[in-house]
Amino acid sequence: xxxxxxxxxxxxxxxxxxxxxAAKGGAxxxxxxxxxxxxxxxxxxxxxxxxxxxxxxxxxxxxxxxxEIEGVRLVAPDGTDVWLTNDVVELPEAGYxxxxxxxxxxxxxxxxxxxxxxxxxxxxxxxxxxxxxxxTVSFESMGEVYDINTKILIGADGPESHVAKWAGLKAYxxxxxxxxxxxxxxxxxxxxxxxxLEFYFGTVAPGGYFWLFPKGDDIVNAGLAIIPExxxxxxxxxxxxxxxxxxxxxxxxxVELNVGGDPVGGxxxxxxxxxxxxxxxxxxxxxxxxxxxxxxxxxxxxYAGQVAAEAIKAGDCSKKFLKKYDELVRDDMxxxxxxxxxxxxxxxxxxxxxxxxxxxxxxxxxxxxxxTTELVKALIKVQPKAALKLxxxxx
Ligand SMILES: Cc1cc2nc3c(=O)[nH]c(=O)nc-3n(C[C@H](O)[C@H](O)[C@H](O)COP(=O)(O)OP(=O)(O)OC[C@H]3O[C@@H](n4cnc5c(N)ncnc54)[C@H](O)[C@@H]3O)c2cc1C
Numbered sequence: 001x002x003x004x005x006x007x008x009x010x011x012x013x014x015x016x017x018x019x020x021x022a023a024k025g026g027a028x029x030x031x032x033x034x035x036x037x038x039x040x041x042x043x044x045x046x047x048x049x050x051x052x053x054x055x056x057x058x059x060x061x062x063x064x065x066x067x068e069i070e071g072v073r074l075v076a077p078d079g080t081d082v083w084l085t086n087d088v089v090e091l092p093e094a095g096y097x098x099x100x101x102x103x104x105x106x107x108x109x110x111x112x113x114x115x116x117x118x119x120x121x122x123x124x125x126x127x128x129x130x131x132x133x134x135x136t137v138s139f140e141s142m143g144e145v146y147d148i149n150t151k152i153l154i155g156a157d158g159p160e161s162h163v164a165k166w167a168g169l170k171a172y173x174x175x176x177x178x179x180x181x182x183x184x185x186x187x188x189x190x191x192x193x194x195x196x197l198e199f200y201f202g203t204v205a206p207g208g209y210f211w212l213f214p215k216g217d218d219i220v221n222a223g224l225a226i227i228p229e230x231x232x233x234x235x236x237x238x239x240x241x242x243x244x245x246x247x248x249x250x251x252x253x254x255v256e257l258n259v260g261g262d263p264v265g266g267x268x269x270x271x272x273x274x275x276x277x278x279x280x281x282x283x284x285x286x287x288x289x290x291x292x293x294x295x296x297x298x299x300x301x302x303y304a305g306q307v308a309a310e311a312i313k314a315g316d317c318s319k320k321f322l323k324k325y326d327e328l329v330r331d332d333m334x335x336x337x338x339x340x341x342x343x344x345x346x347x348x349x350x351x352x353x354x355x356x357x358x359x360x361x362x363x364x365x366x367x368x369x370x371x372t373t374e375l376v377k378a379l380i381k382v383q384p385k386a387a388l389k390l391x392x393x394x395x
Contacts, residue, residue: 004030005312007150009124011038014280015156016107017301023114025309031116034123039104043260045213045221049095052295064103065096066215070195076359077202077352090369127166133275152308153276159261161282169270177265182235183223186252202352206230210242222249264288266337274319279304289340303328
């Protein structure tokens with residue numbers, strides 16, 4: 001039987017980061033992914049903030065950055081738009097559009113260079129808790145079935161996490177908090193500015209929004225996410241309509257279709273247990289308002305790897321020891337997740353007319369700095385209903 005200190009299931013951004021930091025901390029680590037090519041297919045619009053690279057302790061690399069972002073355009077259902085670009089406002093959360101297929105692979109390579117053993121095209125099928133507390137996970141790879149025994153198991157297996165379910169952790173995302181996303185990567189798009197992210201709100205994407213994230217030249221990720229309970233057709237059907245109705249994409253051609261779930265209910269109840277940690281989408285480490293999970297998943301992955309290595313060194317993989325991971329994550333992102341979940345719930349109550357009137361009022365506001373929090377503060381200023389619900393948290 002293969003034995004290891006730390007076994008990470010899932011080589012997305014969260015898992016590769018967890019594996020790398022666990023190895024940096026001196027643990028023997030195996031990283032597993034069912035895909036034959038790490039990072040492909042992507043399920044992502046590929047936007048990240050620049051702070052992600054500080055968390056990773058890596059330089060941003062032109063090999064996996066397709067575009068630097070200089071602003072955002074917010075579009076109401078009636079077409080009223082608000083441009084917020086860094087020639088007029090400060091954009092502290094500005095970032096990049098990645099090439100995830102290259103980026104995810106690069107993160108796994110960084111883990112490999114740190115001494116992590118990587119096994120691709122290897123799918124976790126089940127797990128068993130041993131009497132000494134360790135986990136034995138059964139895998140299938142190229143027709144072969146085998147087991148790996150680990151002192152600490154890190155579940156980084158994405159939004160549909162089986163690890164969490166198999167281990168019996170309370171890590172369930174309610175259907176009303178699981179967004180369904182669909183996206184085309186397209187060429188021949190006619191964006192007004194190819195360095196500005198565009199967001200379209202309202203019935204175009206119930207419970208979410210339609211986005212255009214430019215990847216350079218005439219290439220764009222045109223996608224949307226919806227809450228199925230609030231919608232009357234599939235995310236794919238909304239996407240086809242949105243793309244056909246949008247000036248920038250009506251003549252564009254798809255070269256890729258990406259579909260996937262995005263958990264937006266805030267952190268799951270149990271991110272850890274005896275000998276086990278969850279990180280990334282598996283722990284719902286996703287901003288409930290934007291649906292962005294790369295930066296927060298990497299943050300969670302880093303903490304998971306660091307705490308796992310400490311536990312191995314201390315010879316204590318108990319729930320009591322691993323609680324430190326939960327504390328680090330909740331201190332770092334718990335408060336923001338709660339805040340943004342409230343804003344998200346509030347936005348879901350607005351109809352197209354209300355969104356239009358907010359956009360009209362936004363046109364009279366002189367923004368000096370743009371971040372998610374600054375936008376919510378502006379919303380509170382122009383919408384008495386918003387003030388009632390959100391004032392305490394943001395002002
Ligand atoms: C349409 C869409 C657009 C998005 N756009 C953005 C965006 O612009 N910016 C942003 O920050 N976030 C975005 N997100 C969210 C973002 O993609 C995720 O939050 C992020 O990928 C989570 O990383 P992760 O490592 O936790 O999981 P994942 O990237 O999902 O990786 C999980 C890995 O686990 C592997 N795996 C699963 N089960 C097993 C198994 N049994 N055995 C072995 N391997 C397994 C999978 O193959 C996969 O490689 C978007 C999501 C969607 C759906």
